Amino acid sequence: MTILAIDTSNYPLGVALIEENQVLGEYITNLKKNHSVRIMPAIQTLMKDCERVPAQLTKVVVAKGPGSYTGVRIGVTIAKTMAWSLKVPLVGVSSLEIMAAGAGRYFDGYISPLIDARRGQVYTGLYEYQSGELTVVKEDRLVLSADWSVALKEVKKPILFVGNDLPLHRTMLEGTLGSQAVFAEITEHNPRPSELALLGKGKPGEDIHSFVPNYIRLAEAEAKWLEANGKILNG
Amino acid sequence: MKDQWIMGIETSCDETAVAIIKNGREIAANVVASQIESHKRFGGVVPEIASRHHVEQMTIVIEEALKEANITIPELDAIAVTEGPGLVGALLIGVNAAKALAFAHNIPLVPVHHIAGHIYANRLVTELTFPLLSLVVSGGHTELVYMKEQGHFEVIGETRDDAAGEAYDKVARTLKLPYPGGPHIDRLAQDGSDTLKLPRAWLEEGSYDFSFSGLKSAVINTVHNAEQRGEIIAPEDLAASFQESVIEVLVKKTLNATAEYKVKQVLLAGGVAANKGLRKALEEAFAHTPEIELVIPPINLCTDNAAMIGAAGSIMFDKGIRADLTLNANPGLDIELYN
Numbered sequence: 001m002t003i004l005a006i007d008t009s010n011y012p013l014g015v016a017l018i019e020e021n022q023v024l025g026e027y028i029t030n031l032k033k034n035h036s037v038r039i040m041p042a043i044q045t046l047m048k049d050c051e052r053v054p055a056q057l058t059k060v061v062v063a064k065g066p067g068s069y070t071g072v073r074i075g076v077t078i079a080k081t082m083a084w085s086l087k088v089p090l091v092g093v094s095s096l097e098i099m100a101a102g103a104g105r106y107f108d109g110y111i112s113p114l115i116d117a118r119r120g121q122v123y124t125g126l127y128e129y130q131s132g133e134l135t136v137v138k139e140d141r142l143v144l145s146a147d148w149s150v151a152l153k154e155v156k157k158p159i160l161f162v163g164n165d166l167p168l169h170r171t172m173l174e175g176t177l178g179s180q181a182v183f184a185e186i187t188e189h190n191p192r193p194s195e196l197a198l199l200g201k202g203k204p205g206e207d208i209h210s211f212v213p214n215y216i217r218l219a220e221a222e223a224k225w226l227e228a229n230g231k232i233l234n235g
Numbered sequence: 236m237k238d239q240w241i242m243g244i245e246t247s248c249d250e251t252a253v254a255i256i257k258n259g260r261e262i263a264a265n266v267v268a269s270q271i272e273s274h275k276r277f278g279g280v281v282p283e284i285a286s287r288h289h290v291e292q293m294t295i296v297i298e299e300a301l302k303e304a305n306i307t308i309p310e311l312d313a314i315a316v317t318e319g320p321g322l323v324g325a326l327l328i329g330v331n332a333a334k335a336l337a338f339a340h341n342i343p344l345v346p347v348h349h350i351a352g353h354i355y356a357n358r359l360v361t362e363l364t365f366p367l368l369s370l371v372v373s374g375g376h377t378e379l380v381y382m383k384e385q386g387h388f389e390v391i392g393e394t395r396d397d398a399a400g401e402a403y404d405k406v407a408r409t410l411k412l413p414y415p416g417g418p419h420i421d422r423l424a425q426d427g428s429d430t431l432k433l434p435r436a437w438l439e440e441g442s443y444d445f446s447f448s449g450l451k452s453a454v455i456n457t458v459h460n461a462e463q464r465g466e467i468i469a470p471e472d473l474a475a476s477f478q479e480s481v482i483e484v485l486v487k488k489t490l491n492a493t494a495e496y497k498v499k500q501v502l503l504a505g506g507v508a509a510n511k512g513l514r515k516a517l518e519e520a521f522a523h524t525p526e527i528e529l530v531i532p533p534i535n536l537c538t539d540n541a542a543m544i545g546a547a548g549s550i551m552f553d554k555g556i557r558a559d560l561t562l563n564a565n566p567g568l569d570i571e572l573y574n
């Protein structure tokens with residue numbers, strides 16, 4: 001079993017190779033650089049260093065968003081094309097779930113990974129480890145961080161916030177939640193591609209052809225068109 | 236000699252296309268998934284929506300092309316992909332799919348210029364003879380390209396503002412015709428006549444450049460002034476007058492360049508090459524010069540497709556042009572880069 005994991009959904013770029021009981025290698029950067037130029041060479045280098053060839057892959061796992069539309073499409077396109085052409089299963093994992101998986105494994109409480117989505121909004125969700133399994137408490141969503149912090153006040157458990165965009169929302173979250181809010185250290189913020197691989201290991205393969213990113217949002221033109229044409233938006 | 240098999244991938248605008256080309260000239264498969272219906276209600280191509288569709292279609296179209304050609308990935312000699320120009324988000328899907336295939340199966344990767352592709356659609360019709368001149372007219376491009384040999388491109392004239400196709404779209408909007416407007420104007424023009432005597436943009440003496448923004452404004456002003464006076468201009472006549480102005484300039488400049496560059500062939504290329512008026516005018520213009528062969532590809536090879544990318548890719552492959560895995564989408568790619 002050799003699993004390749006690919007994440008280009010946000011600024012952190014990640015690649016990992018894992019086998020049965022070990023992480024062979026992983027590569028992460030957190031740079032505002034072009035994923036399209038760097039991701040394939042990163043995959044190539046990692047596989048070469050680990051002395052593995054594409055034909056040995058048994059599964060491809062990809063971060064499916066939310067995040068940058070263009071970024072997530074790069075990873076998803078590569079993962080779909082590799083998985084389909086090598087005839088191996090493809091698994092998509094929430095970009096937020098990867099962040100929660102790494103940072104929150106030994107945390108007693110809920111985990112809220114955050115990705116800034118501009119204008120006071122965040123992509124987030126609520127996760128919790130229950131007997132060693134990461135479970136979804138509140139689905140991934142796009143929400144005003146102000147509204148999110150108010151909603152979280154109700155849950156009565158400590159909440160671990162994780163993500164490189166925390167500084168943009170920390171004051172707001174602390175103001176509403178006080179000591180209920182716990183903030184991860186900077187070393188936890190980049191989603192670990194090995195966590196992505198591990199999450200994908202346990203999930204069933206998707207239909208490769210119809211697999212698409214989870215954008216959460218409609219394309220702007222689409223949303224405007226629906227609004228102008230009196231259609232109801234649900235989300 | 237062993238046959239050469241090239242896969243072409245094209246996603247520069249709103250068509251997800253994959254083709255398999257045998258020995259540079261034979262179409263073994265040519266699959267195009269068009270998104271035109273998805274963009275119609277927006278009155279034009281919406282880049283984000285185009286990109287989303289490409290992700291949905293990419294592997295489906297690759298699979299269909301391989302099936303149609305009855306060939307497997309390891310049998311391919313190269314994967315040729317449109318590097319640019321085009322919509323960056325759309326190009327990225329084809330480029331990354333091509334890189335993933337090339338890496339996963341250890342197949343050479345060949346970058347192709349979209350316009351080189353349009354020109355090479357002609358090689359799927361007949362063998363090219365050099366030197367030649369190609370008139371490229373599409374939604375984003377209006378160019379005269381001189382070729383002294385295979386895979387060598389020299390732009391001798393290009394538009395300084397709007398592409399001919401853009402002017403068509405804008406005039407179509409003025410006439411409140413549905414998107415895409417070009418074919419509607421062409422059809423209307425068949426029933427009208429050039430009564431309005433709109434301006435022709437010849438630019439300086441000896442220039443092969445084009446300009447269509449003045450013509451576009453003239454159309455808008457003509458309609459506006461007529462409305463103010465309470466007059467109605469027959470849309471057929473407006474379409475015919477506009478089309479006549481565009482075509483006259485295109486054909487005359489092509490003829491002039493043909494004489495100066497002493498070419499053996501003239502190739503029509505690009506989406507606007509589907510225009511009946513333009514085809515007819517070129518045929519008439521070159522009817523009396525039997526020493527120059529005029530080539531006009533069938534319409535399905537004029538609009539965006541991947542067979543043309545495979546055909547151009549075959550020549551680039553023979554020239555030894557390769558891309559590595561850092562290949563990126565390049566929306567402003569220069570056609571002379573790989574000369």
Ligand SMILES: [Zn+2]
Nearest residue numbers: 349373506539
């Ligand atoms: Zn084109």
